[in-house]
Each structure stands twice: as C-alpha cells, then as structure tokens.
Amino acid sequence: MTDNDGTTSSDGTDPVIVADDLQLTFHHGKQETKALDHVSFRVERGTTLALVGQSGSGKSTTARTILGIQKPDAGRAIVCGSDVHDLSQRELRLLRQKMQVVLQDPFGQLNRRHTVGRIIEGALIAFNRGSRRERRERVAELIRAVGLDESYLGRNPRELSGGQCQRVAIARALALQPELVVLDEAVSALDVSVRAQILNMLVQLQKDFGLTYLFITHDLAVARYMAHDIAVMHRGRIVEHSDRDTLFANPKDPYTQGLIASIPVGLPRGAAVRAEFDRRLELQLEDG
Amino acid sequence: MTESAVTVENLVVTVPGATGPVRVVDDISFEIAAGNVLGIVGESGSGKSLTALSLMRLHRSPVRIDNGFIRVAGTDVRSLAERELDAFRGNTIAMIYQNPMSALNPVLTIGNQLVEAIRIHNKVSRRVARNQATDMLAEVGIDRPADRLDSYPFELSGGMLQRVVIAMAMSCNPRVLIADEATTALDVTTQARVLDLLRGLIEQHDMAVLFITHDLAVASEFCDDIQVMYSGRIVERGTAREVFEDPRHPYTLGLLGSLCTLDMELDRPIPTMPRDIAELSRLAPAIDHAALEVQELR
Incomplete structure (x- = not known):
C-alpha cells in the first residue's frame, strides 16, 4: 500500500477517505476481539473501494469508524480533509452532509410512518436546505434520478418492493449532494434481477455526480464489478489490497485465495447464452 | 418399478x-x-x-x-x-431453514433440544437419546460433540448452528x-x-x-x-x-444474464431482465429439457 500519513493532496491525489492505522478492540469479559487491526487505506475521489470479507471480518466496523459512529482506540479517519473523530458534535453533523450511508435492509432503514417524499425531504429539512418549494423540486429530481417517478412520493415504504425501497434509500442518501456514499451490503438482500438494476444505477450515479463509494x-x-480497488478483510485486518484486476489475476494472500476458491463457479455459459446476453444488452443500450 | x-x-x-x-x-x-x-x-x-x-x-x-x-x-x-x-x-420429511436461530429455542441447551426431538419420535430413555444426540453432532462435523450438548445456541456460530439444525432434521432419518x-x-x-x-x-x-x-x-x-x-x-x-x-425460457435467460459472476464483462452495464418479462413469460411455453431430448431424437 501507499503511504498513509498525508491528508493533503500534495502528491496530486485527492483522497475522500484516508483511514490511517485504525485500531479498535472490543472487550467481552476477559475476551478481547481485535475488530480493527491497523487498518489503513485511501479512497480517491470518484472511485470505489470495495471492502470484502466474511461476517465479523471488520468491514462494517471500518465503515462505522469512517462515518464517525464508532470511535477507534487509535488511528485517524479522515473524510474530505477532516479528522472525523477530532470534530465537535456540531462539526461532525455538518460533515455528515458529505458522507451518507445506504444499508442492507431495504425495509428497516426507512421510516414506515413517513411517505417516500417525506423520507427523502427529511435529509433536506435536517440541514435547512432551500425553501419548501425548492425542496419539493429537489425531491422530485431525486426520485427520478433513482429511476422511479413522482407517483411514488405519496406512497408508504410498506407499499414498495425491496428494490424500490433501496432506490428510495439511495435517493435520500443523495439528497444533500454528498461526496462519499457508504454502501454497506446495500444490494445483498435483493433478488438477482433487481440487484443488477441497482448496481447499474449506482455506476451511473457515480459517473453523473462524481461520487466516491x-x-x-x-x-x-x-x-469485482463495482470497485476500482478491493481490500480484503479478515479478523479486523486488511490482508490484501490492490486494484481489482491484480486481485483476481494474482491473489497473494492465502485467505484471499481461499475466498476466491470457495465461490461456486458452476455456471458455465454456453455460446447461445452469451449471444442472448449480447442481444439483450444491445437492446438495453439502444433504450438508453 | x-x-x-x-x-x-x-x-x-x-x-x-x-x-x-x-x-x-x-x-x-x-x-x-x-x-x-x-x-x-x-x-x-x-x-x-x-x-x-x-x-x-x-x-x-x-x-x-x-x-x-x-x-x-x-x-x-x-x-x-x-x-x-x-x-x-x-x-x-424434515425441513431446514435459512435462519438456524428460528429453529432453535434460545433458552435451552443444544442437548436438551436434540434429546427432545429424538424422544418425540422414538421411545428411548434420556440417556440413550443423549448418546444418540452426541453421535448426531459428530456426524454433522461438530468438534467435541459431548461438550457441545451443554452449549446454548448463542454460544455457537451461524455455521455451527446450521449443523445442529441439520442434525436435528436428520434425527429421525427422514426420507x-x-x-x-x-x-x-x-x-x-x-x-x-x-x-x-x-x-x-x-x-x-x-x-x-x-x-x-x-x-x-x-x-x-x-x-x-x-x-x-x-x-x-x-x-x-x-x-x-x-x-x-x-437455458431456453426468456425468464431463465434473463435471470442468468443479470447474475454477477467472476467471469462477467466489466465496464458495461449488467444485462437486466427485459421490462416486459411478465408478458414474455406468460406467452413462452414452459421448457422441459427431458421432453426436448425426445423430440430431437425423433
């Protein structure tokens, strides 16, 4: 990995996240778990870093530390130039406009007592953005950006499918024009065909708004599909971190090798299937 | 036959x-x-x-x-x-689900639950049932099975719990x-x-x-x-x-196409399900590959 001491962009890079030697130990009675074991990485503006690993590997704890929800024992989490854990509550709240999160559970993360419109607008109200009318316009713009239309604004999350809920959560995350969006297993609970749509949308939104993921x-x-760089976590440590082509072509760490080997690869795709995919892809591209 | x-x-x-x-x-x-x-x-x-x-x-x-x-x-x-x-x-017939915790009682030990399951279906003594339970845990690859009988579900990992549930499902040798x-x-x-x-x-x-x-x-x-x-x-x-x-049916093709795999092509959109898949599916005949074979032989 590259050096981790800089928060400035003197080397021509423009990191949105700098995680610098994050350490965190959880204590349960006499037992200790190293949740974060010298975790360091940077994510450059407009790129995606994937944190992969199994449950308990420290992926979500890393995210929580970056978001300022979990304080590390040592180390720094710098987002958009600010040390997240060295800010006052007020400053952290302001920084939260620049970093948003989308979680796994499509239904659990939306307030069921509110309409979709109110859920998205909530982010704008919290930070006093715009007049009532401006907010309404922005909400309409956002719901269209995530591939739904304005008829959804009056609905309740209970009336939506998992994929639609996830689109709403993404719209809410984008409301404040963040620089960083943390996507914590954001497509894991979705069906295959819905997941493909959401992933395509996330790629497009990243391009359109210069988002960092x-x-x-x-x-x-x-x-592999989503990220420019991939960091593999295991027991609180980043065991391997490289660009995606290198990681899959030449995994160095035995844990990474094991992880790749344990993926079922049994889906052989014959020529006919490939041809059909290409045909549908072309139709899709023509559609815009 | x-x-x-x-x-x-x-x-x-x-x-x-x-x-x-x-x-x-x-x-x-x-x-x-x-x-x-x-x-x-x-x-x-x-x-x-x-x-x-x-x-x-x-x-x-x-x-x-x-x-x-x-x-x-x-x-x-x-x-x-x-x-x-x-x-x-x-x-x-027995069934195992996604969430092993939903099949286990959190306030009873693994052993209690296995013994109960065995004794509901077989008239055996507690001691015999407990021995059977130990064997079952060993069969599903759990280390130190005799000790594990005294564990509570929360003390085991998800993978271990799923093994326990499998053991329980297998306890009466279902067909x-x-x-x-x-x-x-x-x-x-x-x-x-x-x-x-x-x-x-x-x-x-x-x-x-x-x-x-x-x-x-x-x-x-x-x-x-x-x-x-x-x-x-x-x-x-x-x-x-x-x-x-x-795959022949439009839905199967759509499903397989939208799947993320390690060999998929990058830097272009993932093919998604056709928008009119409900209609397409309804119109397309169901495909039975066994029947296709027969037709092709004729």
Whole structure:
C-alpha cells in the first residue's frame, strides 16, 4: 500500500477517505476481539473501494469508524480533509452532509410512518436546505434520478418492493449532494434481477455526480464489478489490497485465495447464452 | 418399478385476493427420486417456498392448497389427519431453514433440544437419546460433540448452528429433506463446508432433497435437477447442466444474464431482465429439457 500519513493532496491525489492505522478492540469479559487491526487505506475521489470479507471480518466496523459512529482506540479517519473523530458534535453533523450511508435492509432503514417524499425531504429539512418549494423540486429530481417517478412520493415504504425501497434509500442518501456514499451490503438482500438494476444505477450515479463509494460486500463477484480497488478483510485486518484486476489475476494472500476458491463457479455459459446476453444488452443500450 | 420419493401433481396454492383467490402456486407437477436433489430456483414471490411448505402441509390460513396430489414416501399428504401430521413431519420429511436461530429455542441447551426431538419420535430413555444426540453432532462435523450438548445456541456460530439444525432434521432419518435457503445466510467458506456435509448425508441416507435457493451458482453446483419458478409456475426444468448451459425460457435467460459472476464483462452495464418479462413469460411455453431430448431424437 501507499503511504498513509498525508491528508493533503500534495502528491496530486485527492483522497475522500484516508483511514490511517485504525485500531479498535472490543472487550467481552476477559475476551478481547481485535475488530480493527491497523487498518489503513485511501479512497480517491470518484472511485470505489470495495471492502470484502466474511461476517465479523471488520468491514462494517471500518465503515462505522469512517462515518464517525464508532470511535477507534487509535488511528485517524479522515473524510474530505477532516479528522472525523477530532470534530465537535456540531462539526461532525455538518460533515455528515458529505458522507451518507445506504444499508442492507431495504425495509428497516426507512421510516414506515413517513411517505417516500417525506423520507427523502427529511435529509433536506435536517440541514435547512432551500425553501419548501425548492425542496419539493429537489425531491422530485431525486426520485427520478433513482429511476422511479413522482407517483411514488405519496406512497408508504410498506407499499414498495425491496428494490424500490433501496432506490428510495439511495435517493435520500443523495439528497444533500454528498461526496462519499457508504454502501454497506446495500444490494445483498435483493433478488438477482433487481440487484443488477441497482448496481447499474449506482455506476451511473457515480459517473453523473462524481461520487466516491465505500462499497461493503461479502460477494466477490459484485465487488469485482463495482470497485476500482478491493481490500480484503479478515479478523479486523486488511490482508490484501490492490486494484481489482491484480486481485483476481494474482491473489497473494492465502485467505484471499481461499475466498476466491470457495465461490461456486458452476455456471458455465454456453455460446447461445452469451449471444442472448449480447442481444439483450444491445437492446438495453439502444433504450438508453 | 421404483416409486419417486416425492410426487407432486397439479398443485395449486392460493391466497385470497381482491377479486377472488390468487394462484401463488399455479398448477405445478414434479417428482424427486430417492438420493436426488431437486433445486427450485426463482426470485422472491415466485412460489418456491410455498411449494416446499405444501409438501409438509405447513401453510397457515389464508394460504391454502386448492388442488393437487402430493405423495411423500408413499404417504398421500393431503389425506393425512391433523394428528397424523406430527408423526409425518420429522419422521418422513424434515425441513431446514435459512435462519438456524428460528429453529432453535434460545433458552435451552443444544442437548436438551436434540434429546427432545429424538424422544418425540422414538421411545428411548434420556440417556440413550443423549448418546444418540452426541453421535448426531459428530456426524454433522461438530468438534467435541459431548461438550457441545451443554452449549446454548448463542454460544455457537451461524455455521455451527446450521449443523445442529441439520442434525436435528436428520434425527429421525427422514426420507425427504427440504432445505429452504439453508445456506444463504452463511459465509462462502462456511457455506461450502455445510454443502459438503449435506451432500455426504444425502448419499449416505439416500434422501430425496428439495433444495430451494435464489443463489443460482450454489444451485448449479449442488443440485442434480433444476426447476425455475416464476410467478407460481415452473417455466423451465431439466438437469442442472441443461438448465444452466442451455437455458431456453426468456425468464431463465434473463435471470442468468443479470447474475454477477467472476467471469462477467466489466465496464458495461449488467444485462437486466427485459421490462416486459411478465408478458414474455406468460406467452413462452414452459421448457422441459427431458421432453426436448425426445423430440430431437425423433
């Protein structure tokens, strides 16, 4: 990995996240668990870093530390130039406009007592963005950006499918024009066909808005598709971190090798299937 | 002639809708031979779990079996009386679910629960049942099984718990096992080990297995035969090889196309399901690869 001491962009890079030697130990009675064991990485603006690993590997704890929800024992988490854990509550709250999160559970993360419109607008109200009318316009813009239409704004999350809920959660995350979006298993609970749509949308939104993603997943195939760089976590440590081509072509760490080897690869795709995919892809591209 | 361990004919399951009953499982038929694994793949709401529940008659009102014939290991399931169901479930057919915690009582030790399960179905002493339980835990690959009997569910990992649940399901040596997303919640390495375990048990006990999953990669590796379900119907069936290498139905093609795999092409959108898939699916004939073979031979 590269050096981790800089928060400035003197080397021509523009990191949105700098995690610098994060350490955290959880104590349960006499037992100790190293949740974060010298975790360091950077994520450059407009790129995606995937954190992959199994349950308990420290992926979500890393995200929580970056978001300022979990304080590390040592080390720094720097987002958009600010040390997240060295800010006052007020400053942290302001920084939260720049970093948003989308979670796994499509239904659990939306307030069921509110309409979709109110859920998205909530982020704007919390930070006093715009007049009532401006907010309404922005909400309409956002719901269209995530591929739904304005008829959804009056609905309740209970009336939506998992994929639609996840689109709403993404719209809410984008409301404040963040620089960083943390996606914590954000597509894991979705059906295959819905997941494909959401992933395509996330890629497009990243291009359109120059977003930086911290993409947490246990699914290596999804990580490979989404991320520029991939960090593999195991027992609180990043055991391997490289660009995606290198990671899959030449995994160095035995744990990474094991992880890749344990993925069922039994889906041989014949020529006919490939041809059909290409045909549908072309139709899709024509559709815009 | 050998009889299939599971025979389902013209099964219809309905729920009440605004304009009359809605067929959530819509006239499906299939068979599973002993020692075989039939995978049902499909997305949420396709009817795969309701099909599985039908085999055990576990539906709760207002979901009901409206029509069809179900035979499991020689038993006509729909004709069983309520009091006969308890013996049938467990002895003849067992089921494991996605979340092992939902099958276990959090305030009882593993041993208590296994012993109880054994003694409900077999008239044996506690001591004998406890010895059996130890053997069962050993059979599902749990270290120090005798010690583990005294553990509570919260003391074990997800993979271990799923092994315990498998042990419990196997306790009465059922002829048929239903695994409903049984490895979905597990990490990939754990999943691989639990699938290996299941594979061994299936061969050893010559069980027929209905394996329900939305994970196509797992299905393709684990199942002998595959049925693809979409909106209550079986749209395609064949051996795992036939269905995954030579899919014919538009829904199957859409499903396989939208899957993220390690060999997929990058830097272009993932092909998604055609927007009019409901319409396309309804119009396209269901594909049975076995029937295709016959036609091609003629």
